[in-house]
Amino acid sequence: MPVTDVITDTENLTMTVAADLAAPIERVWAAYSDPRQLERFWGPPGWPATFTRWDHTVGGKADYTMNGPRGEKASGTWEFLRIDAPRSFEVLDAFADESGTPDADLPSMRMTFTFESTAEGARMVNTSYFDSLEALEQIVAMGAVEGTKLAMSQLDAVLQDLRDYAQGKGTQVELLDDVHVRITRLVEGPRELVWRAHNDPELIKQWLLGPDGWEMTECVVATEVGQTYRNSWAPVGDTEGQAFGFEGEALLIDAPRRSVQTERMVGMPVETLNDLNLYEENGATLITLYIEYPDKETRDMILATGMADGMETSYARLERELLAV
CATH class of the missing domain: 3.30.530.20 (START domain)
Structure with missing residues (x-):
């Protein structure tokens, strides 16, 4: 399992996920910038994601829906704020309906993804920034830590030839x-x-x-x-x-x-x-x-x-x- 740490910081209102990956930085970037690859690990097991829109440009949008085993659906939308291939990108992430309209009743967050080369491959760090402690606690209570670990456990299969x-x-x-x-x-x-x-x-x-x-x-x-x-x-x-x-x-x-x-x-x-x-x-x-x-x-x-x-x-x-x- 590639996740090495998940840290919630209630003082700085962040949740940080770190993962060490046995693949070069260019291969990891490809997995995060191709919706067909990303949807293989963005949702946790039992909740696979399908990206229905993907405009990978600054100001562009990406919409996705995760489909639960009993027909449940959970959708989200990204707005790309910054892209620096293959080192980093930043998005505004929000819960949404299936058309990509953000849900004002659920917290949104700014997320940064950074990638750096290591002796074994690459290290990915994903940091989510929240507007309030209540928003951070709500996301954690919804199972974000456990769900992220399970979702990332699928990444090894994506990065390697099958x-x-x-x-x-x-x-x-x-x-x-x-x-x-x-x-x-x-x-x-x-x-x-x-x-x-x-x-x-x-x-x-x-x-x-x-x-x-x-x-x-x-x-x-x-x-x-x-x-x-x-x-x-x-x-x-x-x-x-x-x-x-x-x-x-x-x-x-x-x-x-x-x-x-x-x-x-x-x-x-x-x-x-x-x-x-x-x-x-x-x-x-x-x-x-x-x-x-x-x-x-x-x-x-x-x-x-x-x-x-x-x-x-x-x-x-x-x-x-x-x-x-």
Whole structure:
């Protein structure tokens, strides 16, 4: 995670974020000055940003909306006050509606971003300046510190070539906090096909099987928000184990980029929120699954079942059976 420090200064009315990055200053600048790259890490996991306007000139505006997993939206707008590529830029940042009109009931702030070269790459310092202590405290109470750390945790994947970042690492599990987990797996294949493999019952039955010796006995896909899905598996032959299944509801579908579903084991009350995101670069697709658990104990219990190993077996089968043909 690149964030090295987040400091709130109630005397000077500032919040400062410092991050040490393993990339040259020009590469870091490119990530902050290209909306398609910036939106990959500006919103925290589960709240990806989409920039709908981008005029990267002094006096120009940028509008963005962060989209929550249950259809929530939070929008903002920037006015560029100063740009000194690749060393710094400054914006006036405000909460806004989806058209970019600032919300007068929520605090705005002046933000500076500075970039300097280091022996390991580059250091980014982002300082937000507030008009009052009340405004600073309101932003902190809204989760700005935690949200910033989580958002910046996505930056490493943006700064590196996708294959350099993830190829050969298999299924990676990261504990983001007590109830949020990020699971990533790079697969060699286009995003459109990976999306179909997650949403076409005939394709799902060919790869989503977990360890060898199991078969999928039921596959009902939710194709619209509000619909329910159900997947069931059973052991084959002498394989030990009992049949089981998962079911849930589709909360968001944004083909071929993102889908959000609830998930619970059939017959059990515990429910998770599964946020699937697909990103393609040069013919490879990074699968990112954010999981929200009800509590730390449930998180640890489920991860201890060997879930990641079963996912890796399935993803390897996906590449072998569907993406390599």
